[in-house]
Amino acid sequence: MGELPPFLEAHGIHTYYGSSHVLHGIDFRVGQGETVALMGRNGMGKSTLIKSLLGIVAPRQGQVSVDGQAVSGADTHAIIRRGIAYVPEGRGIFHNLSVREHLLMVRRSGAGKRREWNYERVLDTFPRLAERLETMGNHLSGGEQQMLSIGRALMTNPLLLILDEATEGLAPLIRREIWRVIRAIKDTGIATVIVDKNVRVLLDLADRHVILVKGEVVYDGGPGPLRDDPDILKRHIGL
Amino acid sequence: MDLWILLIQVLNGVQYGLLLFLVASGLTLIFGIMGIINLAHGSFYMLGAYLAYWLAASTGSLTLSVLLSLPIAAAVGYVIEALLVRTLYRRDHLDQVLLTYGLILIFNEAQRMLWGNDVHSVTIPPVLAWSLKLSDTLSYPVYRLFLSAVCGLLAIAMYFVITRTRFGMWVRAGAANRDMVAALGINVKLLFGVVFAVGAALAGLAGALSSPVSSVYPGMGDSVLIICFVVVVIGGVGSIKGAFLGALLIGLADTFGKVFMPNFASFVVYGVMAAVLLWKPRGLFA
Numbered sequence: 001m002g003e004l005p006p007f008l009e010a011h012g013i014h015t016y017y018g019s020s021h022v023l024h025g026i027d028f029r030v031g032q033g034e035t036v037a038l039m040g041r042n043g044m045g046k047s048t049l050i051k052s053l054l055g056i057v058a059p060r061q062g063q064v065s066v067d068g069q070a071v072s073g074a075d076t077h078a079i080i081r082r083g084i085a086y087v088p089e090g091r092g093i094f095h096n097l098s099v100r101e102h103l104l105m106v107r108r109s110g111a112g113k114r115r116e117w118n119y120e121r122v123l124d125t126f127p128r129l130a131e132r133l134e135t136m137g138n139h140l141s142g143g144e145q146q147m148l149s150i151g152r153a154l155m156t157n158p159l160l161l162i163l164d165e166a167t168e169g170l171a172p173l174i175r176r177e178i179w180r181v182i183r184a185i186k187d188t189g190i191a192t193v194i195v196d197k198n199v200r201v202l203l204d205l206a207d208r209h210v211i212l213v214k215g216e217v218v219y220d221g222g223p224g225p226l227r228d229d230p231d232i233l234k235r236h237i238g239l
Numbered sequence: 240m241d242l243w244i245l246l247i248q249v250l251n252g253v254q255y256g257l258l259l260f261l262v263a264s265g266l267t268l269i270f271g272i273m274g275i276i277n278l279a280h281g282s283f284y285m286l287g288a289y290l291a292y293w294l295a296a297s298t299g300s301l302t303l304s305v306l307l308s309l310p311i312a313a314a315v316g317y318v319i320e321a322l323l324v325r326t327l328y329r330r331d332h333l334d335q336v337l338l339t340y341g342l343i344l345i346f347n348e349a350q351r352m353l354w355g356n357d358v359h360s361v362t363i364p365p366v367l368a369w370s371l372k373l374s375d376t377l378s379y380p381v382y383r384l385f386l387s388a389v390c391g392l393l394a395i396a397m398y399f400v401i402t403r404t405r406f407g408m409w410v411r412a413g414a415a416n417r418d419m420v421a422a423l424g425i426n427v428k429l430l431f432g433v434v435f436a437v438g439a440a441l442a443g444l445a446g447a448l449s450s451p452v453s454s455v456y457p458g459m460g461d462s463v464l465i466i467c468f469v470v471v472v473i474g475g476v477g478s479i480k481g482a483f484l485g486a487l488l489i490g491l492a493d494t495f496g497k498v499f500m501p502n503f504a505s506f507v508v509y510g511v512m513a514a515v516l517l518w519k520p521r522g523l524f525a
Contacts, residue, residue, distance in 0.1 A: 056422060088419070092416060092422065097408060105405055105412060106423045156424060
């Protein structure tokens with residue numbers, strides 16, 4: 001994977017909320033097909049980094065490029081259209097749309113006319129959704145909403161899937177189901193950025209780990225050193 | 240009361256209601272989806288009416304002038320959204336009210352400069368300028384039936400677009416959470432611009448279609464605007480279904496109020512609104 005240019009690359013990202021300085025010059029990259037775990041305690045800037053990459057929050061400084069093209073300052077929809085799918089914290093389900101509509105409203109072929117994911121395959125992946133096609137978003141359980149949010153993301157045939165707290169607040173059984181699907185997605189060659197509290201699963205799943213502390217990157221590397229030296233995690237994440 | 244007279248009042252009320260729906264549907268979508276209180280929406284109604292009058296005088300055909308006024312109203316709406324309204328999405332409602340109130344003044348002044356302050360009448364096309372005989376003494380103008388039919392068909396078309404098409408899904412999703420719609424790769428700015436332009440075109444069409452019935456006069460958009468806000472509030476902000484039922488309710492209430500309680504006619508509409516809001520404070524379909 002080393003010889004390919006990264007799919008997403010960001011340099012020197014500084015983001016503010018009003019006068020509070022949240023991100024302090026972050027460098028971040030995701031290789032083609034790479035699985036990156038973005039880790040850190042609450043409030044360290046993980047979600048803000050994702051929103052800065054996607055143009056949902058405008059960074060005050062720094063460059064972002066997707067697939068070799070500079071996207072700094074571009075509209076969110078234009079950045080997303082370069083092949084990114086976003087499963088936000090809180091899932092972003094529309095209360096007034098049915099399951100079927102959630103999936104159909106974003107159906108499109110991805111970069112290079114890729115059509116690996118379609119309506120049928122998403123429903124095969126999440127049989128629970130197939131039983132709830134006409135149910136409105138606000139009548140779904142948390143787990144079903146999460147499946148729908150991931151299924152909706154896959155309908156766009158992305159090259160990069162960003163999952164922010166995809167297993168938060170779910171029952172263990174549903175959580176296991178979500179992890180199973182995330183693994184299956186990774187195996188299809190889609191790059192993923194995963195934010196999650198479940199460090200043990202991430203150590204097993206991700207190719208690379210990035211740890212944020214107070215808006216700065218304190219660790220960027222493979223899972224090996226984190227397994228060998230539990231002190232790193234203890235110090236930065238508190239485990 | 241004579242059954243025929245009752246029927247005539249029902250037809251009038253439904254026709255007025257359907258016409259209100261054309262204006263109110265745009266108002267409720269723009270308010271519900273984009274969060275914009277558009278006081279200038281009534282000005283599009285007036286623009287449509289004046290365009291119909293002016294184009295009918297120069298082309299000699301009301302049909303042609305109504306068809307021409309549609310794209311003009313849409314284009315004016317799109318430009319206003321792109322140049323002015325777009326800057327206010329994240330701002331306070333007060334800023335939006337100031338801007339759109341300013342637009343009312345500009346529209347009214349432009350109307351005075353272009354067409355003067357006289358009241359104009361528009362003739363019904365000969366094909367529709369006859370009446371249906373109901374009894375020996377009563378008849379009903381066919382143009383009003385035509386008006387109801389056109390508005391009814393548009394309401395059905397709108398229902399289809401909103402509930403069955405991808406565009407409709409985006410519009411409804413935008414009403415629920417516009418940031419998430421953008422995060423799915425949908426151009427929300429363009430979507431909002433189109434919704435605003437369609438709303439303006441529908442209001443303009445309502446004005447153009449009603450010009451032979453109500454005549455064309457300065458400030459005609461303002462009273463429609465207020466009634467349409469009543470409709471939007473009754474139906475629930477952002478709900479097309481609510482706007483439809485609210486518009487019929489207000490259309491019938493206004494018509495029957497004028498028949499049964501002529502002295503309190505203008506009160507009846509607000510009485511209905513108060514009653515609905517006491518029952519459902521956020522409107523019928525909020």
